[in-house]
Amino acid sequence: MRSCCLCVFVILASINEFKKTGSGRLDFPDVLSMGFEVVNPGKIETTVFADMGAWHAYTLPASAKDNGAFIGPLLMDLKGEWLGNTISRLWLKADGKELNLSTAKTKLKYYPGLLLQEMLINDLKIELQLIFVSDRSAMINTRVYNLSGKSKKVQLSWTGEVQLTSANFKKRDRGIDIGFNDNEHQFIQQFNSPHKMDIRISENRYQANLEEVMVQPQAHFAISQTQSYYLNAKESQAAAGRVFNFNKEFRANQRRWDKYLSDYFNAPGLQITRPEERKLAVKSIVTLMTNWRSKSKDLLHGGLFPSLNYQGFYGFWSWDSWKQAVGLSYFNPALAKENMLAMFDYQDEHGMVADCIYTDKKENNWRDTKPPLAAWAVWKIYEQSRDISFLKTIYPRLVKYHNWWYKNRDHNQNGLCEFGATDGTRIAAAWESGMDNAVRFDKAVLLKNNSSAWSLNQESVDLNAYLYAEKGYLAKIAMAMGDFKGSQEWKTGLAPLKQKINSTFFREEKGFYYDKTLDGQWIDVDGPEGWLPIWCGLADTSQLNSILKMMKKTNKFDTPVPLATLAADHPGFDPLKGYWRGPVWLDQFYFGYSGLLRYGRKEEAAYFLDKLLKNAEGLQGKGAIHENYHPLSGKGLNAKNFSWSAAHLLMILKENTHDTF
Known part of the structure; x- marks a missing residue:
């Protein structure tokens, strides 16, 4: 077990930058309605989120039973197919007791360039953010805030299950590889943390268990993961070894999307005020x-x-x-x-x-x-x-x-x-x-x-x-x-x-x-x-x-x-x-x-x-x-x-x- 009392000012800097945009993306929550559950991998008619030219996409859950996860990914090439309903569902224990996230008070938001999920349960706030960081990679950042006045022992786990019959799992250090029997595509999920992690694979699913950490009062624990999708081996080889820092990428994402909106609204032509x-x-x-x-x-x-x-x-x-x-x-x-x-x-x-x-x-x-x-x-x-x-x-x-x-x-x-x-x-x-x-x-x-x-x-x-x-x-x-x-x-x-x-x-x-x-x-x-x-x-x-x-x-x-x-x-x-x-x-x-x-x-x-x-x-x-x-x-x-x-x-x-x- 490790103790976690991270410096709050790092996160505050990120949050402040997120809030100070004026007419930026925070002024435009949920311009599109999202919410889906994958039952048929070929049913792709729902609204999703992708960015930066990536060939995979996600959406928000439609049901509380999928709290702790983003839906997807939807994988694309000559056609679109969902890899599964959730490839990374969060499970949480606090002081040895498993928390039922489906009962949490939950807020789901879609901002331009960002999916957000926030859950409140048992003096904990769990925040999930999903952004794209390249034309092949998305990142999910998970933060667990201890809102109570005493330390809490917290253990995080993730599970994922695929619905595509052609998919097959392989374990890698701090992550999983998913290959496909009928094409060269590759999906890689990589957890970014120095903490010990136990990953187990069984047929069409996996479970990843992070070692228990101690979260001090009014502090938080954070961990990110990168989900990358490549259409062939050449692409995955070209990206090998690339590592992303979520906070840095989040700020870049914020600036980029605020600029998109600013450039459009300030472009020559009519001023749009309504x-x-x-x-x-x-x-x-x-x-x-x-x-x-x-x-x-x-x-x-x-x-x-x-x-x-x-x-x-x-x-x-x-x-x-x-x-x-x-x-x-x-x-x-x-x-x-x-x-x-x-x-x-x-x-x-x-x-x-x-x-x-x-x-x-x-x-x-x-x-x-x-x-x-x-x-x-x-x-x-x-x-x-x-x-x-x-x-x-x-x-x-x-x-x-x-x-x-x-x-x-x-x-x-x-x-x-x-x-x-x-x-x-x-x-x-x-x-x-x-x-x-x-x-x-x-x-x-x-x-x-x-x-x-x-x-x-x-x-x-x-x-x-x-x-x-x-x-x-x-x-x-x-x-x-x-x-x-x-x-x-x-x-x-x-x-x-x-x-x-x-x-x-x-x-x-x-x-x-x-x-x-x-x-x-x-x-x-x-x-x-x-x-x-x-x-x-x-x-x-x-x-x-x-x-x-x-x-x-x-x-x-x-x-x-x-x-x-x-x-x-x-x-x-x-x-x-x-x-x-x-x-x-x-x-x-x-x-x-x-x-x-x-x-x-x-x-x-x-x-x-x-x-x-x-x-x-x-x-x-x-x-x-x-x-x-x-x-x-x-x-x-x-x-x-x-x-x-x-x-x-x-x-x-x-x-x-x-x-x-």
């Missing part, structure tokens, strides 16, 4: 950070999953990445740059960027790409970072990508492009639009351009509006690099394309933009592509007024959650089953909202935003940000904790200036 909007901004930031995955295996740079709560989204998508990068640029431009580079790591020799990429590049999807918004994202990153070297690195790749569209997706070579595919299938061509099953593509057919390129037989207004904007942003990027000739060349292409888009796609009798077949037939579907041109300034005032009139029709787009992906009076309108056939997606809402602000229609923009924030499930309170929303009921649909929705909310809340070309 408490609910500030909470929504923080909720959006933590959503993006939890979906961050660092480079691993065939992912050569870090990036974001669309959502770690959906098994089909365990990769990086190009269209998602462009949008995510803009949201990230406000508070983490370094990660925004990583996310862009991750996609351009998989640009082929012709200039095409893959649709989606994975830790195993054999799974990458080359059947299609996604709409071109990359130059927009790069420019927005530059506005926040002023990193010329990044522009110089990525500009040639952006040019190659832009030119690829005209070489491979302009069937009749008239300067207007079509969505298409590399394999001649309509489904891949629809994927390329980003609007996978949109009604406007139901009757489209494929036309061959060359041996590896097909186009739909319709020219799409949104695609060509994106390409118009990309020319404008490429001009800005060239100018920032001092390439005045290149900038002027991009600008020269703007006016002719603007005229061509308006003369081809604007339908005077309806006052809205529509796709058109190559033989000149209108695609008579009212959708968000009809207002997309106002986002990049293509419409004149008369056109804007008629577009706004369409947007404000209650039988079409002015629904309780407004600006859906298909007019509510269309026969194909089916938000619950339709994906892109009726739900409200926040990127398309943003393009309409931002476009109205561009033309000075602040009142109408505020009207739509107010309806969105009031009626979309989870945007107020502690609910998750969803992939999309039911326009009539407001119900959150499809994946929870969705990255591009979070990114667009950060843009929407800040939006007050617009780029001119």
Whole structure:
């Protein structure tokens, strides 16, 4: 038995730093509701916490029977699986008597970057804190405070049990290794203490017993543990011998998260003063950070999953990445740059960027790409970072990508492009639009351009509006690099394309933009592509007024959650089953909202935003940000904790200036 009377000032310094942040993370507890019990390792739909690009995540317990533990970890690669319900549950004896922590008075909190559990029982306060300290490691710090007037003998133990049948335990000095029969993954749990520890393993569980310690009155005992998850042996070998000091890492974690919040709230744009909007901004930031995955295996740079709560989204998508990068640029431009580079790591020799990429590049999807918004994202990153070297690195790749569209997706070579595919299938061509099953593509057919390129037989207004904007942003990027000739060349292409888009796609009798077949037939579907041109300034005032009139029709787009992906009076309108056939997606809402602000229609923009924030499930309170929303009921649909929705909310809340070309 050892006596423990640690210096209180060390802890007070940590606590004081934790409390003095003003508008820091302590002002934003529980912006997302957490609480779960793992029964099925493959059920991953609950809200979790991850940070620093780690490939594992945790959440808070839903039941008092799990007091003394954080739930998880959830392990990620090409799919997500829970290792178990609790891999490190604390048990406690005081003066030889086992305490039932399920009866303790318990406080559970989730702050940005931190999970916290506090229990009061028998004149003891037990505090558990979980933070991430690297892209592969989390730390749990346990403190036992003696609140009584006499010394107490305390013994701590931990147990853990795995639910994955492929997992196997091995004992190590002061910890355990968990390997897997079906992959190279490795999970290492290491206790950081000089005290003697007895570890025993039995099949799918372990128990670790720390020697008894004496805790003096009004003092405390502390011990930390590191939980690391590696996707292969190379990663674990690279991290071998690395040791973390919890107090030091906690202070760094505090500073980093306070800076994220400060950088966003102080970024150029609107000052966000309403408490609910500030909470929504923080909720959006933590959503993006939890979906961050660092480079691993065939992912050569870090990036974001669309959502770690959906098994089909365990990769990086190009269209998602462009949008995510803009949201990230406000508070983490370094990660925004990583996310862009991750996609351009998989640009082929012709200039095409893959649709989606994975830790195993054999799974990458080359059947299609996604709409071109990359130059927009790069420019927005530059506005926040002023990193010329990044522009110089990525500009040639952006040019190659832009030119690829005209070489491979302009069937009749008239300067207007079509969505298409590399394999001649309509489904891949629809994927390329980003609007996978949109009604406007139901009757489209494929036309061959060359041996590896097909186009739909319709020219799409949104695609060509994106390409118009990309020319404008490429001009800005060239100018920032001092390439005045290149900038002027991009600008020269703007006016002719603007005229061509308006003369081809604007339908005077309806006052809205529509796709058109190559033989000149209108695609008579009212959708968000009809207002997309106002986002990049293509419409004149008369056109804007008629577009706004369409947007404000209650039988079409002015629904309780407004600006859906298909007019509510269309026969194909089916938000619950339709994906892109009726739900409200926040990127398309943003393009309409931002476009109205561009033309000075602040009142109408505020009207739509107010309806969105009031009626979309989870945007107020502690609910998750969803992939999309039911326009009539407001119900959150499809994946929870969705990255591009979070990114667009950060843009929407800040939006007050617009780029001119």
